[in-house]
Amino acid sequence: MKQLHYDVIVAGAGNAALCAAISAREKGVSVLVLERGPKHKRGGNSFFTDGAIRFAYQGIKDIRKIIPDISDEEAEKIHLPVYSETEYYDDLMRVTEGKSDPELAKQLVSKSYETIKWMKDNGIIFELNYENQSFEQEGKHHFWGGLPVKTKDKGVGLIKQLNKRVEELGIDVWYESRAVEIVADNNQITGIVVQQEGEKLTVNTNSIVLACGGFEANKTMRNKHLGSEWDTAIVRGTEYNTGDGLSMALAIGAGTFGDWSGCHSIGTDYQAPRVGDFTKPGDIYKKHSYPYSIMINKEGDRFVDEGADLRNYTYAKYGREILKQPGHIAYQIYDSQVRPMLRKEYDLEEATCYNANSLEELADLIPVNKVKFLKTIKEYNNAVQEGEYNPTVKDGKGTIGINPPKTNWALRIEKAPFYAFPVTCGITFSFGGLRVNTDGEVLNTKGDPINGLFAAGEMIGGIFYHNYPGGSGLMSGAVFGKLAGASAARYSQEKKCLKIN
Numbered sequence: 001m002k003q004l005h006y007d008v009i010v011a012g013a014g015n016a017a018l019c020a021a022i023s024a025r026e027k028g029v030s031v032l033v034l035e036r037g038p039k040h041k042r043g044g045n046s047f048f049t050d051g052a053i054r055f056a057y058q059g060i061k062d063i064r065k066i067i068p069d070i071s072d073e074e075a076e077k078i079h080l081p082v083y084s085e086t087e088y089y090d091d092l093m094r095v096t097e098g099k100s101d102p103e104l105a106k107q108l109v110s111k112s113y114e115t116i117k118w119m120k121d122n123g124i125i126f127e128l129n130y131e132n133q134s135f136e137q138e139g140k141h142h143f144w145g146g147l148p149v150k151t152k153d154k155g156v157g158l159i160k161q162l163n164k165r166v167e168e169l170g171i172d173v174w175y176e177s178r179a180v181e182i183v184a185d186n187n188q189i190t191g192i193v194v195q196q197e198g199e200k201l202t203v204n205t206n207s208i209v210l211a212c213g214g215f216e217a218n219k220t221m222r223n224k225h226l227g228s229e230w231d232t233a234i235v236r237g238t239e240y241n242t243g244d245g246l247s248m249a250l251a252i253g254a255g256t257f258g259d260w261s262g263c264h265s266i267g268t269d270y271q272a273p274r275v276g277d278f279t280k281p282g283d284i285y286k287k288h289s290y291p292y293s294i295m296i297n298k299e300g301d302r303f304v305d306e307g308a309d310l311r312n313y314t315y316a317k318y319g320r321e322i323l324k325q326p327g328h329i330a331y332q333i334y335d336s337q338v339r340p341m342l343r344k345e346y347d348l349e350e351a352t353c354y355n356a357n358s359l360e361e362l363a364d365l366i367p368v369n370k371v372k373f374l375k376t377i378k379e380y381n382n383a384v385q386e387g388e389y390n391p392t393v394k395d396g397k398g399t400i401g402i403n404p405p406k407t408n409w410a411l412r413i414e415k416a417p418f419y420a421f422p423v424t425c426g427i428t429f430s431f432g433g434l435r436v437n438t439d440g441e442v443l444n445t446k447g448d449p450i451n452g453l454f455a456a457g458e459m460i461g462g463i464f465y466h467n468y469p470g471g472s473g474l475m476s477g478a479v480f481g482k483l484a485g486a487s488a489a490r491y492s493q494e495k496k497c498l499k500i501n
């Protein structure tokens, strides 16, 4: 017999949802997690991640509290500058062009470190991200870009550890259980309708946390909100984030907030699966060394400043730029000087790559306008300025006299062999969401709370606009998941007390 009443029900089983479930259960209430997918496809986009997670810290001493395995000897070899709350906040504001909601942004940043510690206390294992966020110089590992930590075994490890904790705490999880409707009476949540194998059942509760993702996997919603060109985008993560939570909340009067015409999207391998393949997690299709490349479209033209900033601050907006190119394709071009420095994903068997001993031969291998392709590279090479090349900082080694410029890390493409990696646009998650307050309570169109309704993760609008500082998605999910779970539990307990009295 299924239990049909819970104090708190959480829709979704990704990072935000499981953090919410754990946080609610810590307050002593009964919790049910509803997951649309089957058990072997659990974990949502969070499962597919690289596990990179951005939080504020005061140097290596704070990091060692999260990763106690770092020995004194290892610590000696690490250069890891402080990443303060102010820097995190400023990065968020800078990349969102000042649009991130100040209160939500402040909440995310100021709660980031304590939430990481809470995750660790709940069994999440973290490690230093040497591979992708540091460069070795004179025997020291220099970490750059405020993102030195990732979860062990990436998103796979994160979801495994979260589920382990969920089980330890006695939280019920129903798989293949799609939340389809919120039941409310007079601005008060009373239950949720769940679809299981074509049957619908209502589970009673007075507190729901919606953490069931954005609408990135829904073609119709992508078309409507992002534009018809988004039809062709590859979906990098789960097939299940089709905007159900948003639609359910809007149906009972929730207010929308944030950048509904914006999304996180990147340059991903042109041959990547059309939608995230749960048997190939680990974010293996991205191609994130482009700041050291030039990117050329089919017409033979460059179209962005590849070196405008550190990767962490440009990658989430360049997918859109690639989508705008003819055939939605671009080629990252490297020569043999740079090739050994590329990230691991370039060496995987899944990486699509063309290489040749001359640029002319390379142009013959890929369907580009050969004359313009060669002219663009020649003009770029002529525009490269002298200076010290240093991938650990914005080195200012740029170009003069070409448009778009390349502002940092401009090296001539001149040493054979030459490489072309074809990329297309992969959508990660939609930015638009629900209006919530800093406790994760969902507000209605008038700005008042809907009693008993909370949200977290991708479902929250107003934090990310246009762009995004890498590693903030998992952090936002954890911070607001923890807050929403605790708020939902508190609300449910207060409701119970009222009933008893």
Ligand SMILES: Cc1cc2nc3c(=O)[nH]c(=O)nc-3n(C[C@H](O)[C@H](O)[C@H](O)COP(=O)(O)OP(=O)(O)OC[C@H]3O[C@@H](n4cnc5c(N)ncnc54)[C@H](O)[C@@H]3O)c2cc1C
Pocket (backbone or CB within 6 Å): 011, 012, 013, 014, 015, 016, 017, 034, 035, 036, 037, 042, 043, 044, 045, 046, 047, 048, 049, 050, 051, 052, 053, 054, 177, 178, 179, 180, 211, 212, 213, 214, 236, 237, 238, 240, 241, 242, 244, 245, 283, 428, 429, 456, 457, 458, 459, 470, 471, 472, 473, 474, 475, 477
């Ligand atoms: C390939 C890839 C790599 C990424 N790398 C990083 C990274 O390194 N660092 C970072 O910070 N961010 C990264 N992100 C972004 C990050 O995944 C998201 O910001 C974050 O995981 C969102 O968490 P969430 O819990 O809100 O959503 P999700 O993890 O997507 O969880 C949503 C859950 O809801 C379920 N669901 C959907 N509809 C329903 C329904 N009707 N009923 C019940 N359940 C439902 C889904 O099945 C899913 O389990 C990456 C994303 C992708 C796709």
